[in-house]
Amino acid sequence: xxxxxxxxxxxxxxxxxxxxxxxxxxxxxxxxxxxxxxxxxxxxxxxxxxxxxxxxxxxxxxxxxxxxxxxxxxxxxxxxxxxxxxxxxxxxxxxxxxxxxxxxxxxxxxxxxxxxxxxxxxxxxxxxxxxxxxxxxxxxxxxxxxxxxxxxxxxxxxxxxxxxxxxxxxxxxxxxxxxxxxxxxxxxxxxxxxxxxxxxxxxxxxxxxxxxxxxxxxxxxxxxxxxxxxxxxxxxxxxxxxxxxxxxxxxxxxxxxxxxxxxxxxxxxxxxxxxxxxxxxxxxxxxxxxxxxx
Numbered sequence: 001x002x003x004x005x006x007x008x009x010x011x012x013x014x015x016x017x018x019x020x021x022x023x024x025x026x027x028x029x030x031x032x033x034x035x036x037x038x039x040x041x042x043x044x045x046x047x048x049x050x051x052x053x054x055x056x057x058x059x060x061x062x063x064x065x066x067x068x069x070x071x072x073x074x075x076x077x078x079x080x081x082x083x084x085x086x087x088x089x090x091x092x093x094x095x096x097x098x099x100x101x102x103x104x105x106x107x108x109x110x111x112x113x114x115x116x117x118x119x120x121x122x123x124x125x126x127x128x129x130x131x132x133x134x135x136x137x138x139x140x141x142x143x144x145x146x147x148x149x150x151x152x153x154x155x156x157x158x159x160x161x162x163x164x165x166x167x168x169x170x171x172x173x174x175x176x177x178x179x180x181x182x183x184x185x186x187x188x189x190x191x192x193x194x195x196x197x198x199x200x201x202x203x204x205x206x207x208x209x210x211x212x213x214x215x216x217x218x219x220x221x222x223x224x225x226x227x228x229x230x231x232x233x234x235x236x237x238x239x240x241x242x243x244x245x246x247x248x249x250x251x252x253x254x255x256x257x258x259x260x261x262x263x264x265x266x267x268x269x270x271x272x273x274x275x276x277x278x279x280x281x282x283x284x285x286x287x288x289x290x291x292x293x294x
Contacts, residue, residue, distance in 0.1 A: 030055055031051070031072075032048075034072055037072050037075035037076040038075050038076070038078055038079070040076055045076045045079070046120075046122075048076060049073060049076060049077060050121075052069050052072060052073050052076075053073070053113060053115050056070060056073070057115065070110065073110050074110060077106055077110075077121070077125065078103065078106070080106060080122060080125050080129060081099055081102035081105075081106055081129055083126075084126060084129045084130050084133060085099055085133070087130075088133055088137070097136070098136070101132045101135075101136040102129045102132055102133050104132050105129035105131060105132035105133070108128050108132075109121070109124050109125040109129070112124070112128075113125075150190065150191055150194035153187070153190075153191035153194065154191060154194065156181055156191075157177060157181070157188065157191050157192065157195065160172070160177050160180045161177065163180070164176055164177070174189060174192075232290070235290060235293045236286065239285075239286050239289040239290065242289075243285065243286075246268070246278070247278060247282040248282075250264055250268070250275065250278055250282065251279070251282055253267060254279060261276050261279065262275075264279075
């Protein structure tokens with residue numbers, strides 16, 4: 001028969017890889033012999049596809065006649081794989097690999113097609129083919145594997161960002177993206193964080209910085225604990241000024257002079273239990289103020 005294609009060697013429907021089909025025997029008497037299945041015009045291919053499917057249902061799996069009918073169906077419909085592959089041609093991947101995984105989807109569609117449902121074969125085949133291609137990209141293009149929902153969120157965020165940027169004249173914020181997609185702000189942030197896993201670089205990567213080769217590791221910043229402490233104290237200062245004088249005095253004795261609650265009570269002439277209640281109230285007020293500022 002014509003050119004060989006990638007297909008499975010068995011009919012168990014557990015196809016995981018594509019293999020070359022061996023030359024098929026002559027066509028059975030009920031089917032025409034097709035010299036070049038891939039060269040058939042699309043309209044003729046649709047009509048012949050229905051003919052071959054009708055005959056395929058009457059043949060016994062594993063026979064030469066069955067193999068001829070099935071392999072010819074695959075080759076006649078490879079144009080569907082090429083059609084589906086066009087949308088992925090700018091992804092930078094080898095088109096041979098895309099065609100191969102698409103052919104696996106075509107084989108699955110052929111094995112699962114039911115003539116009795118009166119549905120065009122292309123209606124079933126295209127989703128199977130594109131599904132295999134999308135699965136291929138999902139499994140091979142992410143440097144770090146993340147859940148599928150987050151992979152899909154990355155695509156949705158990219159589209160929403162492009163749309164809103166053109167409408168707003170600027171990059172949209174998290175709240176605007178969440179409203180556009182109908183999700184929570186937390187889900188948007190999670191999706192943005194997961195998108196960083198799409199591509200990764202080694203920290204030993206050399207970068208030319210002002211004429212000098214510098215490793216990426218030398219340019220990665222670290223959290224400065226002193227800076228975080230400065231920010232906390234800067235936020236805390238006006239909150240302390242809002243406390244009553246006695247509450248500020250209790251805090252100074254407890255954390256400045258490290259006195260016990262009993263010692264503070266004796267210093268101020270109140271009970272230890274009263275000191276504990278005042279201290280808890282002051283700390284709760286400060287904590288709430290700090291959270292509101294964050």
